[in-house]
Amino acid sequence: MTFRPTNQPAFRATFMQRRLYDVTERHPDQAMRHVTAAFRFPAPLELDRLRAAVAVLMERHDALRMRFALDDENLLRASDVGFEPADVDRVLSTHSSDGSDDEAARVALRHFNRRNDPPWRVVVSRRPDGDTLIVAIDHLVCDARSLRLILDEFAAVYDGQSPPSASPRPFAGFLEEEEVEQDAAAQDEVAYWQARYHEFPKAYSIGLPFATEGRADGLGTPAFEEYALDAGTTARMRERAGASRLSPFGAALTALNLCLAPYADDGAIAITGVLPNRRDGMYDQTVGSFAHTTAYVATKPEGHADFANYATASRAAIIATLRNSRLALFDLIGRLGVGGSLASGYGYGIYLDYLYAALDTSRLTLGEMPGIELRLDSGVNKSLSLWVVERGSEVVLKANFEAERFSRSGVRGFLEQFAGALSGSEERAGRK
Numbered sequence: 001m002t003f004r005p006t007n008q009p010a011f012r013a014t015f016m017q018r019r020l021y022d023v024t025e026r027h028p029d030q031a032m033r034h035v036t037a038a039f040r041f042p043a044p045l046e047l048d049r050l051r052a053a054v055a056v057l058m059e060r061h062d063a064l065r066m067r068f069a070l071d072d073e074n075l076l077r078a079s080d081v082g083f084e085p086a087d088v089d090r091v092l093s094t095h096s097s098d099g100s101d102d103e104a105a106r107v108a109l110r111h112f113n114r115r116n117d118p119p120w121r122v123v124v125s126r127r128p129d130g131d132t133l134i135v136a137i138d139h140l141v142c143d144a145r146s147l148r149l150i151l152d153e154f155a156a157v158y159d160g161q162s163p164p165s166a167s168p169r170p171f172a173g174f175l176e177e178e179e180v181e182q183d184a185a186a187q188d189e190v191a192y193w194q195a196r197y198h199e200f201p202k203a204y205s206i207g208l209p210f211a212t213e214g215r216a217d218g219l220g221t222p223a224f225e226e227y228a229l230d231a232g233t234t235a236r237m238r239e240r241a242g243a244s245r246l247s248p249f250g251a252a253l254t255a256l257n258l259c260l261a262p263y264a265d266d267g268a269i270a271i272t273g274v275l276p277n278r279r280d281g282m283y284d285q286t287v288g289s290f291a292h293t294t295a296y297v298a299t300k301p302e303g304h305a306d307f308a309n310y311a312t313a314s315r316a317a318i319i320a321t322l323r324n325s326r327l328a329l330f331d332l333i334g335r336l337g338v339g340g341s342l343a344s345g346y347g348y349g350i351y352l353d354y355l356y357a358a359l360d361t362s363r364l365t366l367g368e369m370p371g372i373e374l375r376l377d378s379g380v381n382k383s384l385s386l387w388v389v390e391r392g393s394e395v396v397l398k399a400n401f402e403a404e405r406f407s408r409s410g411v412r413g414f415l416e417q418f419a420g421a422l423s424g425s426e427e428r429a430g431r432k
Helices: 015-026 047-060 085-091 102-108 144-158 177-182 184-197 231-244 248-258 307-312 408-422
Strands: 034-041 066-071 074-079 092-096 120-127 130-138 222-228 269-274 277-279 282-284 292-299 348-355 372-378 382-391 394-402
Touching (some): 034 102, 047 085, 047 092, 047 144, 092 102, 102 120, 130 144
Antiparallel strands (some): 120 130, 269 372, 372 382
C-alpha cells in the first residue's frame, strides 16, 4: 500500500466500513456520507482560535488523521502519527456570503478524498449577520455519538479550556464487539490500541445501527405495541407521497417533526431510518443499498454566547427521509420547528448524515418493503424501534421497546401522535 501514511500500521477496515466505502466511492455525487454539525454565531469567529482547535483535535484523535485505500480487494486504514500545517489548511476554510450558507454547506458536504486528505472539514461562512460554522466528518471514522464528543472538545479548546477529561483517547473505536470475537485481524488491532493507550474505547463503534424485529435494542425486556392506520390516513399518506415525489415511506418519515418534540429531553436523541433493499428474494440490510438520513437540532438558551453553550445546551429533534427528498443542509431547519427559530436570534446546531441508495429504490413499491425502522437513541442504549409495515391493504405502525424504560400507554400515545402526523393533522400530532 503506497498511500499516506507510512509511519503507522495499516489495518483492514471493518465489514461495515467496507460496505459504506463501496457505496460512496461508486456514487460520489449522490452517496455522500457525513456526520455534520452547524452553528450560527452573531459575531465573527476568530480564525486563529479555530485553527488552534483543529490542530488540538487532530493531535488527540487518530481517527481525524485517518486515510483509506484499497490493496487488491482489501480496504485498509491507517493514521498518521503526526500531521503537518497543510493538513490543518485542508480541514479549515472560510467563505464569504451575502446571507446564504449554501456555498459553505456544499463545501462541507463534498465527497472526501479518503486516500490523501484528513476525513473531516471545518467550514466558516462569513455573513453580514454573523458567522455559520459547519463541522463535517466522514462517517467511516465517526458516528453521531462520537460527533458530540468532538463538538464538546472543539468548544472547550476554542474557548481556551482544556478538552473534557472524560473523552477517551484515541477517538478510534472502529470495531463491533462481535467482529472482534470472530476476526483474528481485528483482535490484532485491539491489541495494538490497548498497548498504545492501555484501554480500547469500545463505546464508539462504527457499525451502522441495524436492528431485527423481535429484539429489544437495549438491555431490557422486549415489548411490542401496534397501531393500524385508518384507510383515510393511508390514502392521504400515499396522496402526499405522490405530490412530493416521495415514496409512501418517505412521506411517513417527513412527518416525524410534528410528533417528536414532546419526547426530546436534555440528552442526545437520534432517530435512524433504514430502507432495506430486496435482492435475489432476500432482504439485505448490510450491503449499503439503503437510504439513510438523520438530523439532529440543538438550540442554545438565550443570553449565552460562548461556543460551549452552543454545543452542550441542547434539545434534539429528528427527522428521517428517503433519497428522493434530497433535502439540502439548511432547508431542513425550517421543517423542524423545535426549541426556537432563527428569526428569534437563537443559536442552533444540526448534523446530517445521509446515504442515498446505491440502487434505484424509486421502482420499489410499498408492498415490496418489510418496513422502515426508526430507532430512538437516548444515550448509549437504543431503546425503541418503530416499524411502518404494510399487511395487504393495511398499514400498521409497530413499536418494539424496552418495558423497563417505556410505558405501554406512553408508546401507544406516541403511535397515535405519529399516525396524526401521517394524516397531515398537526392537532392530532399532539404538539406540546
